[in-house]
Amino acid sequence: MHGAGNDFVVIDLRGSQPAPTPALARALGDRHTGVGFDQLLTIEDPVGPGSVARYRIWNTDGSAAQQCGNGARCVAAWLRRDGAATGPRFRLDSPAGPIDVDVLPEGHYALGMGRPEFRPERIPLQAAAEAAVYELPLATGAVRFGAVSMGNPHALIEVASAADAPIATLGPALQARPEFPEGVNVGFAQVLAPDRIRLRVHERGAGETLACGSGACAAVAVLVRQGRVGRRVAVELPGGTLDITWPADDAGITMAGPAAFVFEGELGQP
Known part of the structure; x- marks a missing residue:
């Protein structure tokens, strides 16, 4: 599927x-x-x-x-x-x-999808205090990002162009930081308008995927908190578009999108 x-x-x-x-x-x-x-x-x-x-x-x-x-x-x-x-x-x-x-x-x-959790200890992220934007040093220079948990940890980096974002290098580098003791999914978001963004996600344990639902929710939560987008956002991912709504800070996030069957089979014995 x-x-x-x-x-x-x-x-x-x-x-x-x-x-x-x-x-x-x-x-x-x-x-x-x-x-x-x-x-x-x-x-x-x-x-x-x-x-x-x-x-x-x-x-x-x-x-x-x-x-x-x-x-x-x-x-x-x-x-x-x-x-x-x-x-x-x-x-x-x-x-x-x-x-x-x-x-x-x-x-x-x-x-x-539940309420986003920004407290560092709940993400988990080792940080001195909760912030809308964090900064960590990497071999290629300092990286600025927002962080949130949507039931799993996410870091979001805003970029000028999602198509040109250094996902294959920056994603694993941030995931490997000890400040994320359970690893982290790393999103790269390009804000197109207050109600539309373009997003790519490097997922922990899987690499870059064509879509990440919790990553889309996390991106909107972080960008709302930073004042970059509104409460209802169309998130364009390489595999399709998801509609994300976060009505208020004390409300849960809703994600809407498609689901499709591809093929069915039976697992045989080796």
Whole structure:
């Protein structure tokens, strides 16, 4: 499946089937000798009251992830097709907590992604105090960025051109800084207008992806806080556009976008 080009292998494990091992996730994630994906998602029995299902997330390096907005929309589409999720709204259990899903026309879904968390200790980011803009020294010079958690850590760098941003070098360099003890997803945002930005994201454990739902939410949260954009923003990613709304500082962020089925198969034995 994919959501705005962010591609996934989705495995239905409801009924208490065992979760994949990190080694299996790495094997399936290899785009030459496996299937290939940005993240592996498992659909499992719910843990919260009123939830339809639980999902978990693995990166291509076998590490676990806390949130994946594009993947959550794909899980929602799977459960709608399966018949487990009915009605215009339902709830999913994610590694970062419960999220509410609204069914939109034409295969789109809107997700309640929760409130952004700017406190450094909750991102986590080792910093003396909370700030709208942080600065760290790198081998190529100082880098200025905003930071936020959307259930997973994000750093956002504003650039003049997203197309020309040094993602392949600056992304891993910032991710490797000890100030981010759990790593960080690094976004590069170009502000086109108060209601539109262009974004590319280098995800921890996966590299650059065609879209990052939590990264789009994080970008809007940071840029709103810096006074660079309004409360409703179209985020153009290489794989498609996501609509992000943050009505107020004390409200949660909503992300809307597509989910698509690509192909289905059966995992064979080695």
